[in-house]
Amino acid sequence: MPELPEVETVRRGLSDLIIGRTIKTVYGDNPKSFPNDAGQVKAFLVKSKVTDVRRRAKVLMIDLSTDYTLIVHLKMTGQLVYVGDTRFGAGHPSDSLVGNLPDKSTHVTLTFTDGSHLFFNDQRKFGWMKLMPTVEVPYIDFMKKVGPEPLEDDFTAAQFAERFKRRANTSIKAALLDQSVIAGVGNIYADESLWGAKIHPKRLVKTITNAEFKRLYTELRFVMNLAIEKGGSSNHTYINAEGKKGSYMDFARVFRREGLECPRCGTTIIKLRAAGRGTHICPHCQRL
DNA sequence: CACTTGACCTGTCCGC
């Protein structure tokens, strides 16, 4: 999915678009996408008002006036798209990139009392949304084990380095992708930050120096903040709550740029496999 | 325990 910057972009969009709206009906076609039973959904989702939209790591939390929360994980291809304009067909903004919704990848549709909709689309069906009491959210397994938010003001370089000690014998890329080490890092920003810090993704964590951890901390925060500013990265399916793409990929230095020149030294960027994922590096700047 | 790999799905792209 969507990594931290994309989920944060969706969160900001949804905050503006759905807070204060009251849910009238819910329709779902796939029990994997939305496993709650219909009775629970009707009792605690229908007729409730959206009070807040929060994010933790790559998870969205839509808080409701019933003291229930809709937790959403978009995984690889999930989308949450708000459609308020009903003048055209099923209704979508004229500058939106999505076609008429719902379509065959729409698995859940929330309809608000004003006639607008929130669609949960997911081509690969890995994503899900789940309704639970708001007070229980911090105690689900994911929340208990997920690491700190890397963009928080009080998160320091020293804390960042300390978090990696638990994964001393794995590669730095595998550790970056481990949500229990640092929250919200995915394949794009792992590659981008490792390039920025001049660290080869296959280097073992225990060989990374303090100076390198400090560079990685700085670069990770830099690329994620820039990506949020640009509305995220859109390679294939990612779009925001208004159905629009993000432009971070215009600024990417290595991700999906194999065969092109490293913007720092001009060496041809290559693609390899690290931590089981397609990985992009400059073989001159990033050495084993 | 730490670490790696396969599975979950569908669509797309690339080589034959």
Place this chain on the structure above:
DNA sequence: TGCGGACAGGTCAAGT
């Protein structure tokens, strides 16, 4: 054009 295989922004459950 068709077909098979690899691959895609993530995370689990299994395996070593």
